[in-house]
Amino acid sequence: xxxxxxxxxxxxxxxxxxxxxxxxxxxxxxxxxxxxxxxxxxxxxxxxxxxxxxxxxxxxxxxxxxxxxxxxxxxxxxxxxxxxxxxxxxxxxxxxxxxxxxxxxxxx
Numbered sequence: 327x328x329x330x331x332x333x334x335x336x337x338x339x340x341x342x343x344x345x346x347x348x349x350x351x352x353x354x355x356x357x358x359x360x361x362x363x364x365x366x367x368x369x370x371x372x373x374x375x376x377x378x379x380x381x382x383x384x385x386x387x388x389x390x391x392x393x394x395x396x397x398x399x400x401x402x403x404x405x406x407x408x409x410x411x412x413x414x415x416x417x418x419x420x421x422x423x424x425x426x427x428x429x430x431x432x433x434x
Contacts, residue, residue, distance in 0.1 A: 329351055334381065342365070345361050347395055348398070
């Protein structure tokens with residue numbers, strides 16, 4: 327990686343590249359994504375995004391290449407869900423706490 331980080335989420339794509347998302351860096355919460363390419367043995371840092379500024383979260387990729395970052399904390403903000411399509415902009419999808427509240431109150 328181009329910088330030290332811990333408690334980040336990692337996932338691998340169909341093309342063999344590995345993404346490291348968010349986590350805790352030497353300066354605190356990290357809002358970047360880095361992608362490792364095993365063919366070139368290089369890490370590439372992508373633009374920062376508040377949507378991935380968290381630690382202790384998970385990440386997954388669907389069959390279309392869309393990446394989802396779920397859970398974790400920002401030291402006070404409840405877990406939320408963010409997604410992106412390949413190397414495009416991150417989008418905040420919902421606040422997980424609100425989604426859970428909606429499910430509970432909708433099932434009564």
